[in-house]
Structure formats: structure tokens, C-alpha cells
Amino acid sequence: MTVWDDLVGQNRVREQLAAAAKDADALVTAVSDGKPLDQGSKMTHAWLFTGPPGSGRSTAARAFAAALQCTSPDRALGGAPGCGFCDGCHTSLIGTHADVQVIRTDLLSIGVKETRDLVRRAQLSPAVGRWQVIVMEDADRLTEGAGNVLLKAVEEPAPRTVWMLCAPSLEDVLPTIRSRCRHLTLSTPPVEAVADVLIRRDGVDPERAHSAARATQGHIGRARRLATDERARARRAAVLKVPLRVADVGGCLKAAQELIDTATDDAKQMAEEVDVKETEDLKAALGGVAGGRMPRGTAGAMKELEDKQKRRKTRTQRDSLDLALTELTGFYRDVLALQLGSRIAIANVDVQDSLDRIAESSSPAQTLRRIESVIACREAMDRNVAPLLAVEAMTMALRAG
């Protein structure tokens, strides 16, 4: 076992990161302590991981962070850092290392204030480890102002600080920032490799693992959820019935409403799990008593938390809808493959009957228009069109084809 084990099907990236970790290790151990990194080093202060959702951007960053904190004695004997066993590796991987901060926002954007706090922290020397590592999972969510704050930190990094930014593509990151990062591209891992991880690491039975990996087309996180979560399987089954339900206007409107309700339920469940405790914690911190009036001057803090919770609810609902749209696109892509007699492997083999029915009752041109209407729905939501309106427009367009 090593820190790289969860990085599925990314051999080239893995080699690059392992080489960087080795150079980084030499830097920390050598007498060159404190000197800036030179041009020839495979190690650098700012990294940008891009790749499609599910390809393992943050997994790669975390593995790299662990390798940088590795303290295995084998390193002295020429072994590579990243043993996976030592305290440095282990605590980095499970998220308790004092010098590895993983920033994962459940909000739609990362603002200036949060980024300033991060940058301040990044100026510090490592507390216990060898490097101060900051992994930002959603660098594409930085507002422009926040990006400019981050830019200064990336331009003039503290000697032992490493930034690891993750984003879907280069275009999602401010040009000024991405030009100062070393860029690594992850690709969608092969279905077989994903199934293998589910079997080996999560103990999923082989048949279910293969079916989940195929249905999610190499998206590890979604495959794992589908393989291990009954609710996720029920959701997917409901979404994949939508194409059969849009035969008349009533069916279209009903299907749209149900897609929205499901997303709203997800957001509500999340709120129940997280918000209540968060609110109680803040009340206690501000000196309130359960059920009683809050002390003077605390209204602002309570309002700030309420706003944050509201934004999080919006994002959860949006993420849930996004997933449904991804599944619908996958369905019609399979339909198109059948219609064109293409040799691409079908993703949704478990609903082969529905695929056949739609494929036989429509033309490839119609299928293409249907795929376009799903894409249009996502774009409309990006432009802040009310979700129900956007989804209704989509289901009506699916009917017309």
C-alpha cells in the first residue's frame, strides 16, 4: 500500500507527483534549507489539478500532500516518499494532519474574506510537518476578488508553503493564477479500473461494482455512491424513467416537478443534518441559552450564518439537479449509440428495454435535439433561470424531440 493507491488510472500524473515528492524530500532534508526552489527542481509551490468530475483531482492532491509529509525511515535508504503507513502519510490521508488544509466549499463561490484567512495561514511555517499544504478543491468557485487575493500568495509563497488548486478545466481558473501553477491533467479512468477499486477497497461485490462503474462512466465518487447507497440507486432509476414519461404535456410537467422535488428533498435533508447543529453551536458560542433570547449585538453573526445556510441549500439543490441531468444525457447518448449501431459500450445496460424502446421510436436527429435540450436546461440554470421553469422547458422539449 502507498499513498497513491486511490489514484485510479492516472499513471503519468502519479509519476510526476512521486518525482516532485522525492525532490521536495531532498529539499527538506538537505542543507539547502530555506533556499528558494530552483528551476530544475521537480517540486514547486503551486499546482493546478484539472480533469473531468470524478477523475480524482482532489484524490491526487491529497495523495501528493501525504507524500510531502511522509516521514518513513525508508526514504533515507532511497525509498520514495509516500509510504502510506507513517504518521505523516496516514494523518494527511485521513484529514487530521495539522499542516494539510483541505478547503472544500459547499457554497456556490469562495469569497475574499475566506481567501484572506487562508492566505494568512499560508504564510506560517509548518507546525509539525515538512510543508504547509493547502488543497483547494473548488478553485473554479473563487470570485474574481478572491482570485486576486490568492494571486499575491501564489506569486510570493512562503518557503515551505504549497498550494494545490483543483478545477474542472484550465479555463475555470483566472489566467494570472493558472500561469503561476504547474499544471497536471487527469483523465477519466477506465471503467475496469473503477470497478477494481470498488471491489478491492470498498468490498463491493464484483457484479454490482462493474454495473456501477459502467453506469457512471468512470466517475469514481458517483460509482461508489451508486454501489453502496440504496437511495442513490432509487434516484437514478427514477431519473432514467423520465424519457418514457414525456409522451404528453401532463407527463412532462409531472416529471419536471418530481425532478425538482427530489432535488429540494436532498437540500432539505442536508439542512436538517448540518444546519441545526451549526446554528446551536453558534448560539452557544455567542453566549445564548437554548430557547432563550440572544444577547445584544449577536444578530449580525446569526444573520451571516443564515445567509450561508441559504446559499448552501441552493448549491445542494443545484448539485442534485446537475446529477439528474448528467444521467439523462447518458441515457440519450446510449440511445444514439444504439440508433447509429455504434460500437461504444452502453452505459445504462440495466435499462436496456427503455433504451431500445426510445431508440426504435425516434430518429438520431431527434435524439441529438433531446441531448441539446438537456444541455440547454443546465445553461439556463447557470443563468439563474428558476429551476422549475428550466426543467419544464427541458421535459417539454424531450417530448417534442
Ligand SMILES: [Zn+2]
Ligand atoms: Zn509515509
